[in-house]
Amino acid sequence: MLMALSTWQEIEAYLSRSTGIIVPIGSFEQHGPNGLVGTDALCPEIIANAGAADRDDILIAPTFSVGCAQHHLAFPGTITLRPSTMIAAMTDWVASLRRHGFRRIYFLNGHGGNIATIQAAFSEIYADDSFSTDGPGNEAVKMTLRNWWDLSGIEKLCLEMYPKGHGSHATPSEVSVTYFAYPEAVKSASMEPEIAPSGPIRDAHDYRRRFPDGRIGSNPAQSSAQDGEKIVTAAAKALLDDYESFLSAT
Amino acid sequence: MLMALSTWQEIEAYLSRSTGIIVPIGSFEQHGPNGLVGTDALCPEIIANAGAADRDDILIAPTFSVGCAQHHLAFPGTITLRPSTMIAAMTDWVASLRRHGFRRIYFLNGHGGNIATIQAAFSEIYADDSFSTDGPGNEAVKMTLRNWWDLSGIEKLCLEMYPKGHGSHATPSEVSVTYFAYPEAVKSASMEPEIAPSGPIRDAHDYRRRFPDGRIGSNPAQSSAQDGEKIVTAAAKALLDDYESFLSAT
Amino acid sequence: MLMALSTWQEIEAYLSRSTGIIVPIGSFEQHGPNGLVGTDALCPEIIANAGAADRDDILIAPTFSVGCAQHHLAFPGTITLRPSTMIAAMTDWVASLRRHGFRRIYFLNGHGGNIATIQAAFSEIYADDSFSTDGPGNEAVKMTLRNWWDLSGIEKLCLEMYPKGHGSHATPSEVSVTYFAYPEAVKSASMEPEIAPSGPIRDAHDYRRRFPDGRIGSNPAQSSAQDGEKIVTAAAKALLDDYESFLSAT
Amino acid sequence: MLMALSTWQEIEAYLSRSTGIIVPIGSFEQHGPNGLVGTDALCPEIIANAGAADRDDILIAPTFSVGCAQHHLAFPGTITLRPSTMIAAMTDWVASLRRHGFRRIYFLNGHGGNIATIQAAFSEIYADDSFSTDGPGNEAVKMTLRNWWDLSGIEKLCLEMYPKGHGSHATPSEVSVTYFAYPEAVKSASMEPEIAPSGPIRDAHDYRRRFPDGRIGSNPAQSSAQDGEKIVTAAAKALLDDYESFLSAT
Amino acid sequence: MLMALSTWQEIEAYLSRSTGIIVPIGSFEQHGPNGLVGTDALCPEIIANAGAADRDDILIAPTFSVGCAQHHLAFPGTITLRPSTMIAAMTDWVASLRRHGFRRIYFLNGHGGNIATIQAAFSEIYADDSFSTDGPGNEAVKMTLRNWWDLSGIEKLCLEMYPKGHGSHATPSEVSVTYFAYPEAVKSASMEPEIAPSGPIRDAHDYRRRFPDGRIGSNPAQSSAQDGEKIVTAAAKALLDDYESFLSAT
Amino acid sequence: MLMALSTWQEIEAYLSRSTGIIVPIGSFEQHGPNGLVGTDALCPEIIANAGAADRDDILIAPTFSVGCAQHHLAFPGTITLRPSTMIAAMTDWVASLRRHGFRRIYFLNGHGGNIATIQAAFSEIYADDSFSTDGPGNEAVKMTLRNWWDLSGIEKLCLEMYPKGHGSHATPSEVSVTYFAYPEAVKSASMEPEIAPSGPIRDAHDYRRRFPDGRIGSNPAQSSAQDGEKIVTAAAKALLDDYESFLSAT
Ligand code: NI
Ligand code: NI
Ligand code: NI
Numbered sequence A, B, C, D, E, F: 001m002l003m004a005l006s007t008w009q010e011i012e013a014y015l016s017r018s019t020g021i022i023v024p025i026g027s028f029e030q031h032g033p034n035g036l037v038g039t040d041a042l043c044p045e046i047i048a049n050a051g052a053a054d055r056d057d058i059l060i061a062p063t064f065s066v067g068c069a070q071h072h073l074a075f076p077g078t079i080t081l082r083p084s085t086m087i088a089a090m091t092d093w094v095a096s097l098r099r100h101g102f103r104r105i106y107f108l109n110g111h112g113g114n115i116a117t118i119q120a121a122f123s124e125i126y127a128d129d130s131f132s133t134d135g136p137g138n139e140a141v142k143m144t145l146r147n148w149w150d151l152s153g154i155e156k157l158c159l160e161m162y163p164k165g166h167g168s169h170a171t172p173s174e175v176s177v178t179y180f181a182y183p184e185a186v187k188s189a190s191m192e193p194e195i196a197p198s199g200p201i202r203d204a205h206d207y208r209r210r211f212p213d214g215r216i217g218s219n220p221a222q223s224s225a226q227d228g229e230k231i232v233t234a235a236a237k238a239l240l241d242d243y244e245s246f247l248s249a250t
């Protein structure tokens, strides 16, 4: 069930069934010679929709689509929030959801560079409750973060598919996921070198010097829509299990 | 040309042809008994895509989908940023685009409640240049805001289609636009009263007391996908003209 | 009744009669060759004082005299707040007034460049109430914004007085208002061209290039203290009616 | 020379004569049974105007009229900025003045509760230059703070006039200054006790418990317009000397 | 070489030898029945001092001693910064160090709850360089984060010492490190249950319900000064190697 | 009793005896040719520990060791917070302490440049209570600031010890205090001129031009550990009296 395509009464009715919600969260940033700028926002959105768009007991929030990508700014198309801005925005999102009665908020993340700031935002949000002597009472909220590649079985599947050149940025697995969902956007590009270098991530100038075409450790020329379908199918299923566990955990 | 589905090299190439970009900007908020929570984000996105998705001389940014909707918070599904958060986020978006060489940024807006904050954000962004004695030089940026219903001919068209009960929130025109693009999400609901009341907008508690089902002055039971198609077709064409004028203005 | 010249006991007594207040709000910025830097702060202050300084059922707050004028910074004498600063300052002002029991706050504005930020500030302030499940209860506050030139009959009067060259910045009407109140500050200057150019407003460098002497579309050489008196008299009367409506509205 | 009543060309011409400016800075807050809410903003404005309104080599900025007065919030009429807001606002004021070429900014203060925050704002503003390896070069700015009662000879004069019950808040000297300038606003009130208690300043609730009518250590029943005239005359003269010293100091 | 005990000339001389610095960073928070509130600040400080206090080619900054510990606020003695505050403070620290010519800043961390916010702060700091078209040039700075327990060989050593009940908060290894350095502060307390429960970390109220005496998964009754000495000796040596690698890495 | 070396249960028990706490607060900044960078943080910490480390009815918080020192940034080793950052950090510290039941917070300060910002922070913190109609009730907190050199008798003692060249920055008294506590860090340096110049404090570039070796008005060549012992002994005793008065004051 997609929040975007629901009425408020439908969401009100949903809240009488469940107080959980899945929020896809990603980034807009370069993804190498054949990866889409939207990859990291599209992947969790695609997987969440595959898993739950037709489930009336699971609500999918709009995608928080621009995240923390300062290190990619030397490549056109990258849009970033500063971490402090992202914390402010996530605070407002969670305050809005909480206002309606949502109590379990599951962020399905598509971007490694978001992880630290999402966790910092959780602390910022929890801190308001924690500073209070009385506490949140029955307005207490539980938040969790799951990277889609950390869903059960997914990393193993991806490494089996791409034993060489999976890498860590502009990976063939994430590119394949987007090719499956947007076949009209499949690109072809030669990779030079075949497998991109690896190294630390600092500011954008340093990044472009180290990683001239944007990739880190990957060879996304291996990407295909068929591969993407396999990953999406597996990830969508794993997501349902993981979300269910989150809902039922104490 | 959609930024989300482009590679960074494609955007780099685009920048040698044009330094303009269209940013759909909207809101997630209740839209009455039969309107979608995503209406205000979806409408400018639908219109921009209809006008320019297949034009390689126009780039469409990701949709800035959650805006200023504090007054709708008493209805489930509404997500809002505080104005100060939205200003910070827009500042980061524009700084990112400017970093790549974009110099003309056209915000196509879908939400009346965003107008003030978007304009305040423009001032916040321009202020950095204005405080500087030297000025931005060739990094100067031009921003403009256009509500899709203010595109040439659109308001007239909508009032012809809905001479009674167009109203100002949850209007049949915006609902029709979303029905055209998402026929699977067409809803039916009875409107009681047929035409909703009007009045001032203050905080969310006051809002829900005044406008119990969320609508202001409208009867969106008149909405239809066919109407939506007419509006989208006209608005997409008007957008191209307006954007062209913006690009060529001094 | 002027807050500045009242004791706290007089204001305490006032609050037993009324919970309304008028806050003149303006800007310090260039106003062309013969307009005063203080024009936009002085005009609403002059009009409010003319209407209500001797009314013990209306309280006039101090003038919020420096607003959003980044676009005028290339002209000496302009002082601006960033929009985010102005939102913070207005938030503190309203929190202070609310603390004392004021519940209807009427901002009489003298500067077009303030409008967006004032409305954004309203949303920022209302948002705190809106995020709360319980709501503000009997601490709910109503705020409104009125530009003095939008008071009933005023625009018509000004255009009758100045059918040519009224323009939109450094207008003969606003300059006349200040000449009426500060006859010692009447200036004479030749206008070249007689009627200033018009165009969009962006950063301060762009502004000064477009509008070399600061005016937009106006010929304030037509200004006079006598004209100012007529405008002030009419505006003061219209203000009382409009404020009365605001107080009595639900 | 008053900035409010000058044109931008007059200020541009002034800047060729001097890069100094006097900024009256005060507060809106209760001042006991017979003191005006505007006292602390009015006093520095009155003294600055008395000293320099007719001097074309001294420019007087608009009064920064609302400062830090959280401790007075339990008395109606008090308006306060949070210190962090005041720092932001002062930063914007100084950035605006500096933009035009002002290099020596003299704050004439009327409120003890502002002192700490004004000095903190100076540090905040200087810090931007200090973090820079290159430094401000010829854009370096010098700021100073002077409380009007610390001008040479003024404290001595006030204590001679009021050997008993001068106190530290709602003093007869500050009340007299306002009575001189605004004779229409002279109030009479009995003081009970004659001399108010003294003690530490904390939050507003604590303050009102300690100082039930708002005064600290003072008996402002001694105030008179005649006394005010003496103080203003002496302070205006002392201001000119002190400002001259500031301008000529290295 | 300790910054606290050096003169500025000594640091100036140091900078001609090295542009690197070690910053111990920790937290003040409960550490169970026998752990010290200062544990997480003390551990990295103890290890850094053991490794480098007598090395004139390594400079140790003051300890950033209060970090992100909102989840421990239900236990007395915990002091926390909000993540947004910590980002602001780290930004100022790094700007200060960079001002002097430090270019490699090594944060030796003692608190798991700091990791996300430290990384977010790195992104916030790098973002300023990344938004700039020109980049930082020779003012570019490299920052890294190392938890002391992740130094080479340390986790293995700790798990060998405490095969049962090492846990993740109030661990016997960190408690031992403080006992070694502060033998006067050795505490004894019975642990009930012997090994503390494990679970997720959310707000402080939730935390205290889950972990009634503050520990997570640990039995710190096993702690001893002798164990602490072994850990400190090993960690100090590993720190030197790791820091050396950081300095020499490209 | 040192918070750093206590368990949470010990602090819980302490809170049943006292709700007061001493917070040493200082700065990291150059202190001339023979003074330590940590002087201003070390002095209040040394004095507090000398007075109260062995008193179980007095709790000493961790030292807030980096404060406002922008003016010293042209000398290596200086670390500063911006005033706005320091206000945010102090707000979080006080909120944390208040959460546990601390109600009287005594800041023992070692740095003149901190005074304004500490007082501004107090106002920022009190403001939250003051804006509230209901007030803090029994969660009201009392904060005070004491510079160690203003403790009873200390200034007199220091001026007797150093009748010439005590000065105001890098004074022989503060240097002696650190030499007493850290004899291993005693430095010798020639002072040229013997007594440093005096003057106003502005930005860091201006500061270094005025005060080339960092000192203001002082000759710290007179410093000695023996002198330091006398000062510490006297200050520790005076601290106990002053803190006791603070605890017992209404
Ligand atoms: Ni990715
Ligand atoms: Ni809408
Ligand atoms: Ni105007």
Ligand code: NI
Pocket: D031, D039, D040, D110, D111, D169, D170, D171, D174
């Ligand atoms: Ni006063």
Ligand code: NI
Pocket: E031, E039, E040, E110, E111, E169, E170, E171, E174
């Ligand atoms: Ni720990």
Ligand code: NI
Pocket: F031, F039, F040, F110, F111, F169, F170, F171, F174
């Ligand atoms: Ni010092």
